[in-house]
Amino acid sequence: MGGRAPPFFVAEEDRAAVVHPIAHVLPDTYRGWPLRIGRDALPLEHRVEITTLSVWCVSQLGVDPLARPLTPTEWLVLPQ
Amino acid sequence: MVKGTVFADQPGTLDALQTNLRWYPKDIWWYLLACQWRRIAQEEPFVNRTAEVGDNMGSEIIAAREVRDCLRMALLHTRAYAPYSKWLGTAFSLLRDPDGLGGCLKNALRAAKTVDREHHLGQAYQLLAARFNQLLPEDARLDTALRPFFDRPALILDAERFVSAALANVQDAETKALPLVGSIDQFIDSTDVLSSPGRCLQLQMVYSSS
Numbered sequence: 515m516g517g518r519a520p521p522f523f524v525a526e527e528d529r530a531a532v533v534h535p536i537a538h539v540l541p542d543t544y545r546g547w548p549l550r551i552g553r554d555a556l557p558l559e560h561r562v563e564i565t566t567l568s569v570w571c572v573s574q575l576g577v578d579p580l581a582r583p584l585t586p587t588e589w590l591v592l593p594q
Numbered sequence: 595m596v597k598g599t600v601f602a603d604q605p606g607t608l609d610a611l612q613t614n615l616r617w618y619p620k621d622i623w624w625y626l627l628a629c630q631w632r633r634i635a636q637e638e639p640f641v642n643r644t645a646e647v648g649d650n651m652g653s654e655i656i657a658a659r660e661v662r663d664c665l666r667m668a669l670l671h672t673r674a675y676a677p678y679s680k681w682l683g684t685a686f687s688l689l690r691d692p693d694g695l696g697g698c699l700k701n702a703l704r705a706a707k708t709v710d711r712e713h714h715l716g717q718a719y720q721l722l723a724a725r726f727n728q729l730l731p732e733d734a735r736l737d738t739a740l741r742p743f744f745d746r747p748a749l750i751l752d753a754e755r756f757v758s759a760a761l762a763n764v765q766d767a768e769t770k771a772l773p774l775v776g777s778i779d780q781f782i783d784s785t786d787v788l789s790s791p792g793r794c795l796q797l798q799m800v801y802s803s804s
Contacts, residue, residue, distance in 0.1 A: 520601070523608065567607055574595060576791030579614055580607070586769045587798040589622050590777045593788040594675040 521563040521570055533564055596675075617673045621766040627726070628760035629776030630667045634660060634719065635753035641715060642748035645708035657711050661699045664718050666780075668695060671725050676779060678788070695721045712749060716740045719751040726756055734759060772801050 524532050540560050542550050552558035563570070571578045577588055584592075596612045603609055618626065637656055644652035665686045669676045677685050686696065695718055702714035720738045727735040736759055740749045757774065764770045775781050778794055787793045 520599075567611065571611070572791075574791065576795040580611060586619075586622060586625075586766065586772065587801045588795070589618055590772075590801065591794045591797050592778070593794055594677070594777070594779045 521565060523567045523570065524564060526566050529564060529566070536560060536562055536564060617675075621764045621769045623670070623673065624760050624763040625769050625772065626777055626780070627667075627670055627729075628757045628764075629774050629780050630663065630670055631726075631753045631756040631760060632774050633663045633776070633780065634667065634722075634751075635757060637663075638715075638719065638750045638753055639743040639746065639748040641712050642708060642743075643746065646747070650708070653708050653711060657702050657705075657715060660715055661703055661718075664695070664699055664715075664722060667722050668725070671722075671729070678785070693721045693724070695725075716749055716751070719753065723751055723753075723756060726759075730759065730763075734762070775800055 522532070522536070537560065540549055540562070542548065542558075550558040550560050565573075568578045568580050571580060575592055577584060577592075596616050600608055600612075617623070637660055640656040641653050641660065644650075644656055662682070665682055666676050668686060668689055672689055674685065674689070676682060698714050698718040698721065702711055702718060705711035705714055720740065723736065723738040727738070730736075736755055738751070741752055742748070743750045761770065778788065778797060781800070782788060782797070787797075
């Protein structure tokens with residue numbers, strides 16, 4: 515399905531205000547590169563991940579190092 | 595998490611996160627060095643011991659495992675995260691190699707005879723030991739000479755000595771009390787586990803059970 519879109523981090527209270535413009539204002543292509551990706555049953559969408567940094571941390575690490583310092587055993591179970 | 599292009603980070607939150615995660619806290623790092631030496635210690639005589647019973651393929655497999663552990667040790671020394679298997683050799687090739695460690699490891703992998711395999715791996719252990727010694731104060735450095743494995747013909751570094759030397763630098767009591775199983779990358783080799791944050795977190799239980 516092509517490359518991965520970069521995550522776009524926002525504060526939780528700003529999320530709704532950003533989602534709509536990105537979905538509707540972003541052009542279909544930029545310098546010849548597609549900005550909307552789809553395949554088979556998947557619709558053409560920009561697929562920009564709009565999230566908070568904390569939510570993204572939890573999705574990637576299972577914990578949020580922004581909320582509190584990691585414990586020794588949490589450090590040890592973070593895959594390199 | 596700690597690399598890649600950041601296009602904008604006005605509040606600096608992402609930069610703070612990346613700085614936090616760029617490398618392990620010092621105590622964890624010494625603990626990981628201890629655990630990596632332990633991995634090497636546990637199999638260093640086996641290259642010879644397997645060959646003693648005529649198992650040349652077993653000796654080659656052990657040698658390849660030890661080479662992998664040496665690559666990871668070299669990355670640990672330089673405070674560089676080890677990527678997964680596809681990029682491990684590439685990451686190692688990007689490190690400075692002033693003492694010829696890479697050549698020793700390649701020779702160990704290519705050696706057809708046990709005696710040569712053991713010789714090249716022994717050289718690699720000694721170079722890693724010398725690199726490790728550079729992390730220690732002068733009066734704490736260890737002898738890097740190879741020695742016999744009890745009364746067997748195998749020549750080893752006795753890497754267990756380096757486990758103790760690394761642990762001596764761990765200050766935090768909680769970290770010092772952990773069993774020497776290491777980080778998840780040191781005791782798990784499953785993509786299905788390592789790519790699942792939830793499964794990884796569940797494995798914290800290995801540090802509390804005996």
